[in-house]
Amino acid sequence: MVSVSVTGSVTPTTVSTLAGKRILLGISAGIAAYKSALIVRLLKQAGCEVRVVMTSGAQAFITPLTLQALSGEPVRTSLLDPEAEAGMGHIELARWADIVLIAPATADLIARLVHGMADDLLTTLCLASEAPKLIAPAMNQAMWRHPATQRNVAQLGADGWQLIGPAAGDQACGDVGPGRMSEPEAIFEAVTRHFSATPLTSNSPHVVITAGPTREALDPVRYLSNHSSGKMGYALAAAAVAQGARVTLISGPVALPTPAGVTRIDVESAEQMHQEAMRLAPEATLFIGCAAVADYRSASPAEHKLKKQADRDTLTLTLIKNPDIIADVAALPAGKRPMVVGFAAETQQLEQYAHDKLNRKGLDMIIANDVSQAGLGFGSNDNAALLLWRTAQGTEHRLEAPQPKTQLAQGIIRQALALLSF
Structure with missing residues (x-):
């Protein structure tokens, strides 16, 4: 898990590494979805082509129009879009990607990916794509620590997914602990390392x-x-x-x-x-x-919290x-x-x-x-x-x-x- 410098900048070396790379960015429901806009911006600054796929829940946190403006490409939201699917658009999109990146990934989405479900556009693309896959989990600390989530995350790793984070700290719900989505700069760094690795x-x-x-x-x-x-x-x-x-x-x-x-x-x-x-x-x-x-x-x-005894030092x-x-x-x-x-x-x-x-x-x-x-x-x-x-x-x-x-x-x-x- 190297400490990443969070600078928000894109260096010339990074641009040469990522120039022309095709990134399929999946966004699932979660408050961290607002950070996905910065991920798109960093990838575009580095010369990537970025296409965004959103789940229905993600659209409650950030609009497709925002991501379309940043990516310069139409945002896909539905598996059953008659216009896009006239030419089997989901298969074409799956073949287009050099990598699939999901950020944020909720506990629900992770569970569905582990079980090979294809009940929306994003999960279908993940099954249909042979590209390397990166995923940045984001959820409440108790959900992250739950044995079911840990089993699912371990299985994703065994299936070849590369995990990014999660980070630990203050959460939107008021809890403190692991489960925060990694910062956009850290996710961008992980994408860069993926393409520069031997x-x-x-x-x-x-x-x-x-x-x-x-x-x-x-x-x-x-x-x-x-x-x-x-x-x-x-x-x-x-x-x-x-x-x-x-x-x-x-x-x-x-x-x-x-x-x-x-x-x-x-x-x-x-x-x-x-x-x-x-x-x-x-x-x-x-x-x-x-x-x-x-x-x-x-x-x-x-079994229970040890209590301080008033008569014992x-x-x-x-x-x-x-x-x-x-x-x-x-x-x-x-x-x-x-x-x-x-x-x-x-x-x-x-x-x-x-x-x-x-x-x-x-x-x-x-x-x-x-x-x-x-x-x-x-x-x-x-x-x-x-x-x-x-x-x-x-x-x-x-x-x-x-x-x-x-x-x-x-x-x-x-x-x-x-x-x-x-």
Whole structure:
């Protein structure tokens, strides 16, 4: 899931990347539909051809006339338009698109897409089009977290859809949490990355990456966690896609958009992350454990909110160890074990602790960073790292100076992919 700079501008490089690309933009019902106008504008500024398809509910939030004025093309709203369908217009439109982009996508639309429904123009186009498909969910935080929505989103990823977001924050209903549609600039960036990424082939490595923090519940409203923002893991995912890998990102709760071309699986706890990692690792070429996984969890999370006791100044919690994800992946038998890269976030004796973790957990490579340095590591856009990896002659290392996480990620992925060839 790389941190996207929201500038609202289109650079000359972006224009050359997107010039002449045909974008079919689908808009479903939701307050975020008003942001779709800016998406159209950004795409047009970059030289794209844009055609818009709206569901009936979307028209309650923004008018077709507005989008027609911005796109310069008629807006399609009905599957049963006699004039458009005289020449099988929905099939022609499906074949026309270089990509299908849906923003916003409601929980209802996502559910219908998963089940292959074709009960309106937009869902019919999605079934009929063989173009790559990107989708930006937008809904209430409770709807997003619902198990049915999470199952549907996971299935969309398995079907080849690329998720963009959602983001977290204030929502129109007054709630706060994940489910906000990613900002138009982030969606535009995802489209740009899609067209600039190296195409996948049958020989493309499958890279599985864990990212972000985990949350270990203490009661229904409190949890143990850490300061990880997920930026490093998401930067690694974007860098791996750019270098021609097929990428699956197992993400803890973060407020970052999914990088274009990445299949994202959202988890909360260390046990959930462990389950997904062990399911995916045997089919992976490279496994990168970048997540800041909680070492311990509550032995028995309270069923109801823990109340403050007036006669007690202390609270005792019993914690138990979480599974060691990176060690368990590294311990897989030959034939099922990918190359394993771990991370070590330290505050002292960086090289010594990194060597120890590399050997103790049986890793092939480790990236160690000093999280005590101001402006680096957790939550920041920059990082520095010590890279150590195994060779036939022993252990080699390289020190990476402070730099943007996106740039550091590219160097890490290049080194890891180079080791695969030995």
